[in-house]
Amino acid sequence: MATVAGHLSLDDIASAADRDLNYETPILRLLSTSKAKGYDTVCIPLTNEKWRARWKKMCLSPEDEAEKDDNTERISEAWRSNPAFLREEVNVTRLDEAENTIVMLSDWLELDSQDEWVRCDAETALMQELSYASYLNVLVAVLPPPRNRAHIPSYARAIRACLEKIPYMHLSVRVPVYDPVIFQPVTPTPRCGSPSPSIDSLVASGVSATSSRSMSFPHTTEEEFNSTWEMWDVIRTICESHPRLSLTLDLSPPLPLTAGVLDKWLAEPTRQIFLPASTFIANAKSYPVLPKGTQAFIREIMKLQPTIILSGTNTGQHSRGGEKSYFQYIRHLEKTSPGVQAMKKSGTVENFAIGYQDYLQAPLQPLADNLQSATYQTFEQDPIKYANYEEATFRALLGWPKTDERILLCVAGAGRGPLVARALKAISRAKREAFVHVVEKNPNAFVTLQERQKTEWRDQVQLHFGDMRTLELPDKVDILITELLGSFGDNELSPECLDGAVRFLKPDGISIPSSYTAHIAPLSSTKLFNEVRGHEDLKKPETPYVVMFNAVNILSGEGGDGNTGSRIQECWEFVHPTKNVVLNERGLPVTNSHNSRFANLNFHIPHAGVLHGLAGYFEAILYGSVGLSIHPQRKDYISKDMISWFPIYFPFKDPLYLPGNSELHVSMWRLTDQQRVWYEWYAEAFLPVMIPVLDWTVDRASASLTAISTPLITPSPTIDALDVPPVVNKTEIPRIPNESSRTETRLVKVGQTALHNPGGRSSWIKL
Amino acid sequence: MATVAGHLSLDDIASAADRDLNYETPILRLLSTSKAKGYDTVCIPLTNEKWRARWKKMCLSPEDEAEKDDNTERISEAWRSNPAFLREEVNVTRLDEAENTIVMLSDWLELDSQDEWVRCDAETALMQELSYASYLNVLVAVLPPPRNRAHIPSYARAIRACLEKIPYMHLSVRVPVYDPVIFQPVTPTPRCGSPSPSIDSLVASGVSATSSRSMSFPHTTEEEFNSTWEMWDVIRTICESHPRLSLTLDLSPPLPLTAGVLDKWLAEPTRQIFLPASTFIANAKSYPVLPKGTQAFIREIMKLQPTIILSGTNTGQHSRGGEKSYFQYIRHLEKTSPGVQAMKKSGTVENFAIGYQDYLQAPLQPLADNLQSATYQTFEQDPIKYANYEEATFRALLGWPKTDERILLCVAGAGRGPLVARALKAISRAKREAFVHVVEKNPNAFVTLQERQKTEWRDQVQLHFGDMRTLELPDKVDILITELLGSFGDNELSPECLDGAVRFLKPDGISIPSSYTAHIAPLSSTKLFNEVRGHEDLKKPETPYVVMFNAVNILSGEGGDGNTGSRIQECWEFVHPTKNVVLNERGLPVTNSHNSRFANLNFHIPHAGVLHGLAGYFEAILYGSVGLSIHPQRKDYISKDMISWFPIYFPFKDPLYLPGNSELHVSMWRLTDQQRVWYEWYAEAFLPVMIPVLDWTVDRASASLTAISTPLITPSPTIDALDVPPVVNKTEIPRIPNESSRTETRLVKVGQTALHNPGGRSSWIKL
Structure with missing residues (x-):
């Protein structure tokens, strides 16, 4: 069940005093x-107006310069040298007040104030508040929201310093889904050290859904819709995706939301959702x-199990339902969340995968290692895979003359025999005379x-x-049944x-199978990035992992x-039986080079994001129209509820920032020598940019004529020739523009992430 | 002296056979x-036309499909399984033929062929050639040039595999300075597996300076001038700047060159320059x-001490001077290279720094550590610094009422007393009655x-x-002389x-000094990146280094x-005596917060490059117009030949790719607490992009009217409101464009490199 927290306002606290x-x-x-109302926990503001x-008196310049006095500065310096609260x-x-609560700083x-000295003093105050919260054993602190893009690096640096000094506590940055400024008449950024800093400019508690009936959004672009995520991205990057850094997504901004632009938050450590009553309509x-978009988003993000912080539910913003109705509505969304429901329903892959979400597993190497009986048992539970194999065998038998x-x-690679049993069933269903050879090396x-x-x-x-690579059978067979497929199709050789x-x-x-294909998509996931980095200590950075994706976002x-392909793209295919391979006297290929593969795929990246790796899937045709698929867009049509x-x-070692509307060019290799098979991967980002293009000419002829007609005084063999006229622009090749200049759209390279897997080692799949 | 190599052609080798x-x-x-002609070494092609x-017969499809036979494929597979040369x-x-030579594969x-199977077979052949060269103890092998941008990742991956399999040998990628295709009528990319691959399309040996008297360069942009560097960048990146990977810069392309676009090669491991006679005019x-540009470039790059490979000097391309004249001309360039000459001239910082180029030194901490007498002695040799201090003191005395x-x-921090001696000299020159207090803590x-x-x-x-922070003096003084400056001004506290x-x-x-400033510029240097990475093993990645730059390029x-500042920009200033600091009863500041500093600087990046770190400089005003400076553009006017x-x-831990015409936003902090001072730094890259901007409106009013007028059947409190009309574009917020759309230029973020220095540790400067 989703955790729901009630947000206590300063008014709530004031009115609760001395009553009971x-x-x-x-x-x-x-x-x-709050507990009586059903809330699992509360969110308490740590400090009050006093x-x-x-702090304002100490750290902000007074509006009236005359009020400035030396004594204030002396008091401020004393505070800076030893920051502390007064009880009130x-x-x-x-301790019992703070236990299991979320504290809001x-x-x-x-x-991120415009004023350098305000930033310094705010950092000192933040550290003071965190240090006090730590004293009270607070486990989650919600940080003040970032506001000013120009100084986000300073905001982020301060948070990083706090993460290093404060132990155990989780720090959660409150980030609005959008900068509400883009939905309002432009308001100027608060001035440096302005006496009354306000969060209204970014955290739009002041803009309620009902306050404006029609809104105009001038000049809004992808970048502007993206602006708060871009701020968060800087913070996460500077904090190097610290495991105790998370995010409180503030859903105050009022626009009806649609999924596409919000998917990016699924790949982030979104641990809290701040949801004020004003967001409700x-x-x-x-x-x-x-609103519909918000509903859909909350249903989706519930799979990350965030805490929902409801605020202002007792302020009477809606005429019916009362305080409880907001809470009930969240429970309603949970019950209608497809992700949550799939996890609860037995027989689904989501249910099967509980406990394995975003958990990295090394792919099996059934060729090199002999599997355990328990491993076979797990995979034999699959309700779909064996049914489809039986169906494919049945149809192949029916079609046989x-x-x-x-x-x-x-049946080659029979394991404990599930495919043999299915083959016999298919034979009996097809009512054909048949016999089964069974090959197994374990x-x-x-x-x-x-x-x-x-x-x-x-x-x-x-x-x-x-x-099966060396054994001889007494007879040649008509139908060869194998199940040697990995998550990427060919990765179990x-x-x-x-x-x-x-x-x-x-x-x-x-x-059977007659062919299979491998598919990839660019993936973002702070969680998986941290997991792989954790594995790096174990010197295992160069290998693909089998993983049930949860906190991820496909960026494409x-x-x-014409330039870019679909969201998930096919790398390559293997067809069996293979044609045109040079065989040796024993009927085996001379080299394995015919099994090397290469793919160069171009993806469209609509929204800015951080690339952490590539998601890989396979699809197999068993026989005719019977197949197996884990391709996200097709699996439900081909082999729904298959769990194997x-x-x-x-993974990439170095994350790559991708701007919105960019192209990602991915190179993927399946490589092989006589002993092993491995994959390598590489990505480059490009941005289509309209640039002026000049047609120009350098006239060497006239330059060299000039040289010839100029008498030279020194006959030294090393004296200069007068080659071209002196160059005016020092940093450019001399160019003489012809006629008018035009603009053209060119792809400009903006980044790359280095090949992660330099020829295998830990990722070798042993032949 | 520069190493010059003579390139042997296949014709040279053929005509030398059986003659002597x-x-x-x-x-x-x-x-x-060759030795007799004065060459230091030769460059030999490893293989011949046989x-x-x-290889062509084995690995390229015959033009005539009928010629295809099974036997060829059988021979090819045999070769693939065991690649080997025939003697001829x-x-x-x-061994004695290969000794100390450069071998060209x-x-x-x-x-990087368009054809996947040609690429595979070329890689097999490359490994065969390298393995053979390794057998003959070859130390430097020049690799075939990259040609096809689309498949450079495959080229790079193959080189990386070779670097891992072949020990000791240096692999040098031959890269033309420009793609000569941009100076020619466009020729189509050679077709997949075309029977006769040719290097003419990229390595422009066919385009001689005299062959065309006037050239037209249609559609040429920064990106195209950059294209061969961009290919090299992919190779270097995929090979993770391998220390045995270098580059042979091919100066065949005929255009007169100017410095700006070529500076990037100074930051690369340019170990060989390939210079054919056809490049000469x-x-x-x-x-x-x-040509002038080529001259200037070679003079400049000589400071990296590359080997110059002269080719075709015996083919009679110029009517006078003969074969020797090319060689003599190179020696002439060397004698007129400012960098080489500065190194040879005693008294210059370049001469003083011999042996220290690109060598990382930890900055001194004279406050925490007591310096050795030998360290004082080294710095006391400076011919300029003490003269300027004497002059500043002299002028201050003259100006004193x-x-x-x-x-x-x-003189506070007097060390072994050089400034005391200069102060006494200034007093005597100024003919003023004066007395000197001398303070030293060592x-x-x-x-x-x-x-x-x-x-x-x-x-x-x-x-x-x-x-000096705690000592008391008997009298207050009129002039305070200190020299506590570091390379970044304030970094020695x-x-x-x-x-x-x-x-x-x-x-x-x-x-004296009355003030000093710190300056930075974005720097590219594969050498320094590798040096810092080497230090990373020693767990010292987070610290600035003092270093005499050599193989570097300032990217700005x-x-x-209006948006960006100059090439080198000022971070901050310190002025003495400081004003408005709150002091305690002992006259010392209560906190050190007034010495924290922050800079946010925007640099213009004209040409694409890879950011590896920031170069830092200082400038100090001692008194009036007397100063000290290591600012590259101003030091010669202020304190020429100062060596201290x-x-x-x-350094940044992760290199950042910067596109041409981008902006780099750098944040730099000087941070402090009661025990120490440290720096942190961060950079983000932006690209100005022309994008369409729509004015649009979402009319919530009508939507909510619709909702009200629609009768609802279920009175459940959790049923949807009809908020806005269904969204058509799935990935976009609903937008209703108003009037015509326009384009605007926006800065789009394209990358960042994470804060390198998380609050110090190894980089703390102890107070």
Whole structure:
């Protein structure tokens, strides 16, 4: 269940004072009433107006210069040298008041003020507040929101310093989804050291949904919609994605939201959602509900299990439903969240994956390692995979020409035998005369196969112990059935194994699967970036991981302008049986070079984001129209609820910033030598830029004529020739523009992230 | 002296065969004649046309499909599984032939071919050639040039694999300064697997300076002039700036060159310059000379001590001077290279710095550590610094009002006493009655001071042992002389020390220096990046270094469009004596917060490059117009040949790619607490982009009217309100464009490099 917190205002705290003798303090009383209303926790402002007044007096220049006095400066310096609160400046003083609550620091602190000295003093105050909160064992502190793009680096640097000095506590930056300024008549940035810093300019508590009936948004661009995320991105980057840095997404800005531009927050550590009553609108019955876009977004982000902080619910903003209705509405959204519901429903991959979200697993190497019986057991639970294999075998048998001879099948890499059982079922359904050869190289699983032959299959099958790349079968078969697929299709070396196994097949025989493809998409995920970095300590940075994605965002959009492809793109395909391979006397390929692959894919990146890696998927055609797929856009049509494969993740070591409307060019290699197979990957970012283009000419002829006609005094062989006329622009090649200049759109390179995987090592897949 | 290599062509090798029985092989004969001509070494092609013919037959599809046969493919696969040369395919077979030579690999290998299989086979061939060269102990191999931008990642990946497999050998990528295609009618990219790959399309040996008298360059932009560097940048990046990866800059492209666009090559590991006779033009006497731009560039790059490979000098391209004249011309350029000459001339900082170019030194901490006598001795050798201090003191004394009282001076931080001696000299020159108090906290240096007082200064001075921040003097002085400056001005804590020492000064007293400023510029240097990375193993990544720059390039240009400043920009200033500081009862500041500083600087980046760090400089005003400066553009006017300070280097951990015509926003902090001072730095890149801007409106009013007028069936409090009309564009906020759309130029963020220095640690300067 989603955690819901009630936000206590300074008014709430004031009005709770001295009313009820059952509680030792007003805060304890408020905690108790909040719990009674159903809230899981509360969010308390740490300080009050008294502290604000003292800080202003000490740290901001008075409006009237005459008020300035030396004594104030002396007091300020004394505070700076030893910052401390007075008892009446804070709302919380006891451990039991702070226990399990979220504490909100003074939101009027301008860590990114235009004025350098205000920034310094705000940082000192922030450290004082955090130090006090730490004393009270506070676990989560919500920081004042960033406001001023020009000084975000200073804001971020201050937070980083706090993260290093304050232990244990999680610091959460309050960031509005949009800068509400873009929806309002432009207001000037608050002046340096202005006496009354206000958060209204960015945190739009003042702009309620009902206050303006029609809004005009002049000059709004992708960059402006992106501006608060861009600020957060600077903060996260400067704090090097610190594991105790998170974000409180402030949904105060009133615009109806749609998913696309908000998806980026799914890839961030969004731990709290700040949701004031003013964001709610009234439905026809005058009950508070959320605009459609906001609803959809909250339903989606609930899979990250954020705490929802409801604020202002007792201020009567909606005429019906009362204080409780906001809370109930959140519970309603949870019940209708597809992600949350899928996790609860047994049989879904989401349910199967509980506990494995964003958890990095090394891909299996079933060729090099012999799997455990328990591993087989887990995968044999798949409700879809084996059904589809049976269906594919059934259709292949039906389609096989009827002759006197019995049809020969081979299940190669049989494991504990689930595909053998399905093949026998398909034979019986198809009512055809058939026989199954069973090949397995795992000596332990081969015992299980013998057991099953004795008890179940009897003379319908013949078992063969050995590696399908070297073993010989007594007969050539008509249908070869294998399941050697990894999350990326070929990453468990299905192509290499099938190069051996196709020797069992008659020239016109069928391979199930008949082909498979690998697909990738550019991915952003602070969580996965941190996970991989954690693994880096273990010296494992160069390998792809199998992972159930959760806190991620696919950065690409549907391209299709001719230059870029779709959101998820195909890298390459393997088709079986393979044609045109040079074989040696034993029927095996001379080299493995025919199994190397390369893809160069161009993605359209509609919104700015940070690239952390590539998401990888596979899709296989078993036979005819029967397949297997974990491709996000197609899996539900091909093999819904199949649980055997999570996606694969190819991480980059260095994150790459991608501007909105950019292109990402990805190179992906499947490489091989005689001993192993591995992948490498690389990405470059480009931005289409309209630039002036000049047509120009350098006339060497006249220059060299000049040289010839000029008498030279010194006949030294090293004297200069007069080559071209003196160059005027020092940093440019001499150019003589012809006629009018034009503009053209060019792709300008804006960044790259270096090849992560230099030829394998830890990522080698052993042949 | 610059190393000059003679390039041997296949014709040279052919014509040397079987002519002279004094030499065992033609190559040994050519080595001997090259040496006789004055060349330091030769550059030999490793393979010949026989190898090229075999490789083509094996690896390229025949033009005529009918020629295709299974047997060829069988031969190719055999080669792929075990690549090897035949004796007659290589020019070099003996260790003594290869000794100390540069070997050029088959330049027709297309590692970046459009055809995936050609790329694979070219990589196999490259590895075969390198393996053979390694067998012959070759130390430098020149690789085939990159040609095809679309497949440079594949080229780079292959080189990286070679660097990992081949030990010891330096691999040098041959890169033309420009893509000559931009100076020619556009030729189509060679087709996939075309039977005859040619290097002419990029390495413009075919375009001689005399072949076209007037050239037209349509559509040429910064990006196109940059294209070969951009290819090199991908290679260097994918190879992670491997220390054995270097570059052979090919100066074949014929355009007269000017410095600005070429400076980028100074920041790269440019180890060889390939200079064909065709690049030379004829002077009035018909001797071969280089165009002015090329001259200037070679003079400049000689400071990196590259090997100059002269080619085609025996092909009679110029009517006078003969083969020797090219060689002599190179020696002439060397003699007129300002960098080389400055290094040779004693008394210059370049000469003083020999052996220290690009060598990282930890900045001194004279406050925390007591310096050695030898360190004092080194710095006392400066011919300029002490002269300027004497002159400043002299002028301050002259300007001091004449009264009956003698003028009191104080030299604080006197070290071994050089400034005391100069102060006494200035007093004697100014013919004023004066007395000098001398303060020093280094107990060892204080012994030297006592020695000098006894033998030189006698009763002209009084010595005081102690820290100027705590010591008390018997009298207040008129002139306070200190030299506590670091390469960045304040980085040896001059401001903090002077906060203490100004207590010695009368209210109207003079401080020498009276002020100093810190300056930075964005820097590119693969060398320094690798040096810092080397230090990273020592866990010292977070500190600035003192370093004499050599293989570097300042990326900024003169801005001045209003948005960006100059090439080198001032961060901040310290003025002494400081005003308006709150002091405690002992006259010392209560906190050090007044010595914190911040700068936010915008640089114009005219040409694409990779940012590795910031170059830092200082400038000080001693008194009036007498100063000290290591600012590259001003030092020669203020304190020419001063040797005491090399620049400072603030490295970034992650390099940042900067597109041409971008803006770099740098944040720089000087931070302080009660125990220490440190710097932090951060950079963000922006690109001005013309984008369409729409004026638009979302009319909430009508939407909410719609909602009210629609009868709802279910009275549930959680049912949706109909907020806005359905959104058509899924990834965009609904927008209704008003009137015509316009374009505006906006700054789009394209990248950032994270704060390198998270609050100090190794970079703390101890107070």
